[in-house]
Amino acid sequence: MTASLRPDLAVIAGHVAAGARVLDIGCGDGALMAALRDERGVDARGLEIDAANVAAAVGRGLPVVQGDADRDLAGYPDKSFDYAILSQTLQTCRAPDHVLDELLRIGRRAFVSFPNFAHWRVRLSLLVGGRMPVTGLLPEQWYDTPNIHHVTIDDFRAFVRERQVTVEGAWFLSRRRLRGAAGANLLAEHAVFLLRR
Structure with missing residues (x-):
């Protein structure tokens, strides 16, 4: 399952419990949702801003709606999912602090x-x-990048610590390889955090 996924999605897929209820926010074409559904029996729902990605996900038979993480999470009930997932989307959000609060409200x-x-x-x-x-x-070039908040691993660690959010797991990746936490801010290309309140 995980070999065909983007490295951060493979890490997430490997740590979602079988049979869980999942909301994938910024789900793209639904690759993670499809893998979780097919391999883990997960009840996965998705929210995606890009219409072409929504169409691709729906074409896979996935329940995905078009929406914006900055505006469209308020309607989800508290703790209605076992996991809320935000992959490679935080840095594109206008209000990442608000989106993180919503993630931790919606998901356990x-x-x-x-x-x-x-x-x-x-x-x-x-x-x-x-x-x-x-x-x-x-x-992307500076003028056409969707990334509006340039976050680092150390920034994110401070961010969750200040908000008294518990980090249950953290994985740091260079290409497809996991690396240790020591020096991750300098040596890791991307990061995955598992959080809870």
Whole structure:
């Protein structure tokens, strides 16, 4: 199941309990939801802003609606899902603090994954080239990127600590490989956190 998924999604898929109820916010084309449904018997629902991705997910037989994480989470009841998932979407939200509060209200636990803007390649590119970096994980130019909040692993750790959110798990990835927490802010390309209130 996990080999065909993006690395952060593979980590999430490997840690969602079989038979769980899941809300995948910013679910893209539904790849994670389909894998969880087919391999783990998960009851997965999705929210996605891009109409083409919604159509692709619905074409897979997935219950996905078009919506915006910044505006459309208030209607979900408290603790109505075992997991709320926000993968590679936090940095695109206008109010990530509000979205995180909603995730932790809707789900008993929340997975959050994001690209680490403090990775050494990003730092080096900015230092040497003097321009906003373009990398494999961050392929857009500064003017057309959906990323409006450039979060680092250390930023996120401080963010959840200040809000007294419990970190149940954290995984740091370079390409498809997991790496340890030591030096992750410099060495990991992206991160996955499992959170709860």
